[in-house]
Amino acid sequence: MVFLAGILGLGIIGIVLLLVISSLPLYFAVKFLGGKATILKVIFVNLIVGIISGVLSIPLLGFILLLFIYKKFFELSWLNAFFALILQSVVAVILVVIAIVGLGIALI
Numbered sequence: 001m002v003f004l005a006g007i008l009g010l011g012i013i014g015i016v017l018l019l020v021i022s023s024l025p026l027y028f029a030v031k032f033l034g035g036k037a038t039i040l041k042v043i044f045v046n047l048i049v050g051i052i053s054g055v056l057s058i059p060l061l062g063f064i065l066l067l068f069i070y071k072k073f074f075e076l077s078w079l080n081a082f083f084a085l086i087l088q089s090v091v092a093v094i095l096v097v098i099a100i101v102g103l104g105i106a107l108i
Contacts, residue, residue: 019043025095029087035074045073
């Protein structure tokens, strides 16, 4: 219930801002690998993948479908779609570390 109240308190601008921020790692990964990506396309793909992942109960099928979606939407090869998935995670970790260091949040 608290989570729902927090989302409602954000407003539409806050939700859009969160969608953009959460889409940045995939955007950077696809651009680095030479795919055709815009921030709106990446947000749309993230929403599609999130919905599909929530509906599917077979993880392997979800993984293959995710690679297929990356391949079709961003015009990547199968291997580059896989690398985009890996690179997305690496970029996300780097951005989190930069945010933690930049904000001065202590981990210990």
